[in-house]
Amino acid sequence: MPPTIVDIQQAAERIRPHAHRTPVLTCSYLNEQIGANIYLKCEHLQKVGAFKFRGACNAVFSLRDDEAARGVATHSSGNHAQALALAARLRGIPAYIVMPSNSPAVKQAAVAGYGGQITLCEPTLAARESTLASVVAATGATVVHPYDDDRVIAGQGTATLELLADVPQLEMIVAPVGGGGLICGTALAAKGISPSVRVIAAEPELADDAFRSLESGVVQPPRPPLTIADGLRAALSERTFAIIRQHVEQIIPVSETGIITGMRMIWERAKQVIEPSAGVGIAALLERQAEFAGKHVGVILCGGNVDLDRLPWQVG
Amino acid sequence: MPPTIVDIQQAAERIRPHAHRTPVLTCSYLNEQIGANIYLKCEHLQKVGAFKFRGACNAVFSLRDDEAARGVATHSSGNHAQALALAARLRGIPAYIVMPSNSPAVKQAAVAGYGGQITLCEPTLAARESTLASVVAATGATVVHPYDDDRVIAGQGTATLELLADVPQLEMIVAPVGGGGLICGTALAAKGISPSVRVIAAEPELADDAFRSLESGVVQPPRPPLTIADGLRAALSERTFAIIRQHVEQIIPVSETGIITGMRMIWERAKQVIEPSAGVGIAALLERQAEFAGKHVGVILCGGNVDLDRLPWQVG
Numbered sequence: 001m002p003p004t005i006v007d008i009q010q011a012a013e014r015i016r017p018h019a020h021r022t023p024v025l026t027c028s029y030l031n032e033q034i035g036a037n038i039y040l041k042c043e044h045l046q047k048v049g050a051f052k053f054r055g056a057c058n059a060v061f062s063l064r065d066d067e068a069a070r071g072v073a074t075h076s077s078g079n080h081a082q083a084l085a086l087a088a089r090l091r092g093i094p095a096y097i098v099m100p101s102n103s104p105a106v107k108q109a110a111v112a113g114y115g116g117q118i119t120l121c122e123p124t125l126a127a128r129e130s131t132l133a134s135v136v137a138a139t140g141a142t143v144v145h146p147y148d149d150d151r152v153i154a155g156q157g158t159a160t161l162e163l164l165a166d167v168p169q170l171e172m173i174v175a176p177v178g179g180g181g182l183i184c185g186t187a188l189a190a191k192g193i194s195p196s197v198r199v200i201a202a203e204p205e206l207a208d209d210a211f212r213s214l215e216s217g218v219v220q221p222p223r224p225p226l227t228i229a230d231g232l233r234a235a236l237s238e239r240t241f242a243i244i245r246q247h248v249e250q251i252i253p254v255s256e257t258g259i260i261t262g263m264r265m266i267w268e269r270a271k272q273v274i275e276p277s278a279g280v281g282i283a284a285l286l287e288r289q290a291e292f293a294g295k296h297v298g299v300i301l302c303g304g305n306v307d308l309d310r311l312p313w314q315v316g
Numbered sequence: 317m318p319p320t321i322v323d324i325q326q327a328a329e330r331i332r333p334h335a336h337r338t339p340v341l342t343c344s345y346l347n348e349q350i351g352a353n354i355y356l357k358c359e360h361l362q363k364v365g366a367f368k369f370r371g372a373c374n375a376v377f378s379l380r381d382d383e384a385a386r387g388v389a390t391h392s393s394g395n396h397a398q399a400l401a402l403a404a405r406l407r408g409i410p411a412y413i414v415m416p417s418n419s420p421a422v423k424q425a426a427v428a429g430y431g432g433q434i435t436l437c438e439p440t441l442a443a444r445e446s447t448l449a450s451v452v453a454a455t456g457a458t459v460v461h462p463y464d465d466d467r468v469i470a471g472q473g474t475a476t477l478e479l480l481a482d483v484p485q486l487e488m489i490v491a492p493v494g495g496g497g498l499i500c501g502t503a504l505a506a507k508g509i510s511p512s513v514r515v516i517a518a519e520p521e522l523a524d525d526a527f528r529s530l531e532s533g534v535v536q537p538p539r540p541p542l543t544i545a546d547g548l549r550a551a552l553s554e555r556t557f558a559i560i561r562q563h564v565e566q567i568i569p570v571s572e573t574g575i576i577t578g579m580r581m582i583w584e585r586a587k588q589v590i591e592p593s594a595g596v597g598i599a600a601l602l603e604r605q606a607e608f609a610g611k612h613v614g615v616i617l618c619g620g621n622v623d624l625d626r627l628p629w630q631v632g
Contacts, residue, residue: 023339025361044587045341045586045587049587264624267589267624268589268624270361271360271361271365271588271589271590271620272587272588272589273583273584273587273588273589274587304587308580308583308584308627308629309629309630311624311627313624313625314625314630
């Protein structure tokens with residue numbers, strides 16, 4: 001059984017002392033471009049700069065004290081690693097983070113900065129999984145997967161509870177899809193509160209495994225990691241795929257050019273630093289403008305962690 | 317007589333239907349770095365991306381109908397030009413903007429985009445002033461100076477009314493100083509509402525004419541325009557200097573390195589796109605940390621208009 005609306009509401013209570021209630025911004029230029037009323041849910045202003053903190057925090061604070069005392073563990077080189085490390089620090093328990101040895105130094109430093117205990121491994125999925133298994137065997141830590149976990153999905157859904165509370169007239173919500181944690185939480189929260197709200201996923205064309213999974217009815221493997229939206233390169237799990245099939249109306253694949261255009265528009269016009277994965281939702285609006293015209297549309301700006309020395313519109 | 321607190325409160329009423337009430341953000345990383353509670357007043361999220369809209373809007377909507385019908389005029393290549401153009405459009409009157417012929421095309425396009433009628437001139441102060449005089453002679457338009465104008469100063473002060481309403485425990489406010497419109501409005505509003513609040517100006521060392529003016533007791537001419545904080549290259553007027561002498565506690569000159577560091581910190585940690593002029597206030601916090609330690613400090617992030625193809629940390 002996927003998380004219920006009650007699970008998501010309980011997650012909201014659980015993370016309330018720790019997470020930001022992020023603001024919703026509007027941008028008249030964007031509204032004019034799309035011909036719609038767009039509401040930007042600012043998860044790039046969440047702790048660690050991404051929605052991932054919600055799910056990690058809910059998972060960490062859901063543990064019984066005896067489980068929690070042994071710590072939590074994951075393998076990740078992305079925002080989930082930082083999110084889990086911070087959530088564990090807030091509960092006062094260890095976080096064991098397995099990271100590939102080619103992870104950027106800045107990402108390792110961020111995890112360490114939140115108190116995460118890093119174990120480096122070879123940069124293969126097999127090495128990540130076997131290293132994580134060793135860490136768990138040695139510590140008894142609880143694994144918190146970045147998205148294939150009901151507590152994580154429920155946590156991600158709390159952003160949509162807030163969005164619908166702030167913008168009750170919402171008719172559609174757009175969120176990006178990578179492994180599916182955010183879009184599943186979004187869809188479950190939206191359907192639980194307001195079943196008429198249409199939930200739409202946005203996905204890079206270069207990482208369109210979710211789109212192809214829905215088309216084929218079977219979870220498709222990820223593509224080679226070519227999209228600049230590096231947060232969205234993961235594949236769905238059976239758990240997230242099942243929720244998406246039931247509750248997500250459609251998946252819009254978007255071009256890399258669209259992602260960069262969308263990201264830059266938010267920087268220039270909304271003055272918000274968002275990462276390429278967050279530009280994916282804006283790209284869906286821009287590339288399928290007619291489908292959103294005249295509507296009240298929420299878009300989840302999922303994160304803002306980006307290398308300011310290497311912006312996508314400056315890279316050849 | 318400088319604007320009173322009543323003038324500023326009336327300005328707030330006058331611009332309320334047109335201007336954004338901008339949010340106040342906090343950033344735990346910044347608080348940790350300074351050892352203080354910093355409140356960021358987000359004027360980069362104001363219309364046209366800068367506080368300048370407040371003053372221009374107050375000036376435009378202060379005009380009698382017969383004056384207004386003849387339009388408004390200014391010479392500016394910066395945010396004031398866009399602000400005046402938009403304010404005039406909102407009142408349905410012409411805005412005549414004299415711009416130097418070497419103004420970047422993107423700035424000319426922005427003014428034109430808000431409906432401003434541009435007259436280009438030679439890029440000298442003499443040419444700007446004589447061209448403006450011709451435009452005024454031909455049209456009967458009212459000149460709205462970017463800062464040497466009580467209506468403009470009162471309008472800029474409205475940001476501080478909002479900031480003090482949102483953060484009543486504020487002990488200090490930092491704002492950048494160029495020509496002085498923002499710092500004067502800030503000081504008059506703060507002293508009017510809460511006389512114990514200390515108002516501090518921040519200024520690039522490379523454009524420290526305000527600092528030297530206070531030291532010498534006489535308005536000093538501007539330095540060559542070398543600072544990257546291009547919004548702060550203007551000189552004080554006698555009007556703004558008199559207000560600063562009376563109400564501003566000190567002027568902190570900051571290094572160019574500090575400006576870039578401060579700007580980048582806000583991009584990276586607060587995820588906000590601010591322009592170098594707004595980084596000047598953050599630089600003052602970073603370079604004079606001890607003076608702010610333990611305090612509740614408001615900082616006015618004055619604007620967010622920046623060329624995303626040419627960021628200061630990427631330019632040699």
